[in-house]
Amino acid sequence: MNPLIRKALNKPYRLSPEELRELLSLEDTEELFRAAYEVKLRHTGKGVSLRGLIELGNYCCKDCYYCGIRKSNFRVGRYRLSEDDVVRMAQWAYEQEYGSVVLQSGELESEKNTVFIERILRRIHTFAGENLGITLCFGEQTEEVYRRWLEAGAHRYLLRIETSSPELYAKLHPANHSFERRKECLRTLKRLGYQTGSGVMCGLPGQTLEDLAHDIIFFREVDLDMIGMGPYLPHHDTPLGQGIELTSEYAAHQLKLGLKMIAVTRLYLHDVNIAATTALQALDDRGREQGLLAGANVIMPNVTDTEYRRSYQLYENKPCLDENSAKCRNCLHWRVLSIGEEINWGKRGDPPHFRKGNSK
Numbered sequence: 001m002n003p004l005i006r007k008a009l010n011k012p013y014r015l016s017p018e019e020l021r022e023l024l025s026l027e028d029t030e031e032l033f034r035a036a037y038e039v040k041l042r043h044t045g046k047g048v049s050l051r052g053l054i055e056l057g058n059y060c061c062k063d064c065y066y067c068g069i070r071k072s073n074f075r076v077g078r079y080r081l082s083e084d085d086v087v088r089m090a091q092w093a094y095e096q097e098y099g100s101v102v103l104q105s106g107e108l109e110s111e112k113n114t115v116f117i118e119r120i121l122r123r124i125h126t127f128a129g130e131n132l133g134i135t136l137c138f139g140e141q142t143e144e145v146y147r148r149w150l151e152a153g154a155h156r157y158l159l160r161i162e163t164s165s166p167e168l169y170a171k172l173h174p175a176n177h178s179f180e181r182r183k184e185c186l187r188t189l190k191r192l193g194y195q196t197g198s199g200v201m202c203g204l205p206g207q208t209l210e211d212l213a214h215d216i217i218f219f220r221e222v223d224l225d226m227i228g229m230g231p232y233l234p235h236h237d238t239p240l241g242q243g244i245e246l247t248s249e250y251a252a253h254q255l256k257l258g259l260k261m262i263a264v265t266r267l268y269l270h271d272v273n274i275a276a277t278t279a280l281q282a283l284d285d286r287g288r289e290q291g292l293l294a295g296a297n298v299i300m301p302n303v304t305d306t307e308y309r310r311s312y313q314l315y316e317n318k319p320c321l322d323e324n325s326a327k328c329r330n331c332l333h334w335r336v337l338s339i340g341e342e343i344n345w346g347k348r349g350d351p352p353h354f355r356k357g358n359s360k
């Protein structure tokens, strides 16, 4: 066995940045993925937790150079779900025993938006109580807003740092987007008691394997409970996506890198939740299944009504644009069984790292 894999297998946090980089550079990944899967089994058992993803709206005040719903993309039609619609979709996910939902949208900072989310959270709480996990993914907000949403019934928050390199971050965002604020938001979420998730995009233009190795160290420094990361995918109506073609070679490279990041992150952190994200499925029909076999334990099936899915394309090639939520549920069930895993129906699927109160 590769000595680095052996070293990482039994205890978390054993590898140096240089060793993490070396694992990320492996060409033959079979042993790496098998070891990561073994560590996942030890901490979260045989079983995949589901998060029903509701895409609330695509209005956004940010202008990230890679993202299809950036404020300056005038080619995308903007939408926002009604309060009733969001509650109905969450109720459907609850009744279908998804165990948890993720509410995500473009970033908006306003009292109106804060109240809108609060009302939704309170209504979900009336029918689901503590039995439905609720993750929010609404970007950077003030401590006060995070606290209000926590009090209204949310308990998880996902805020990707996108890259832990301040230099690369500066190249991917306009000058008024602050890396420091994003980092501070993560610390605030953790301090307030959220199950806190973050992650990065892998295979960004200008990103090195050293950068990715340091991203994994960063995950530990922030003491994250959940990791959501995925390969970068070009979007033609964005500055970063111009000139990048999604050829089959490019797709294969991005997929492999994304899978290696999952495996190496699992081998380093051990007891966190890691998502096999939709971006993997955009690159390969069985991308998410491969993610599960490389150490991920969470999948986020879309439960947004089909009519809105086309307007929420962060990248090209987004899968399941035309399948309704019931179809997605059925399809996913068989996909998970096909790799010898099972779905933890009706379970919230809290990250073991958080349950242990494993804070530094």
Ligand code: SAH
Pocket (backbone or CB within 6 Å): 066, 067, 068, 104, 105, 106, 107, 137, 138, 139, 140, 158, 159, 160, 162, 200, 201, 230, 231, 232, 233, 234, 235, 279, 314, 315
């Ligand atoms: N506004 C929210 C939600 C952002 S969308 C927030 O700030 O958290 C969720 C994630 O999609 C982003 O964090 C980013 O990592 C990812 N994403 C955006 N554009 C992408 C692209 N072109 N390729 C891959 N992932 C992308």
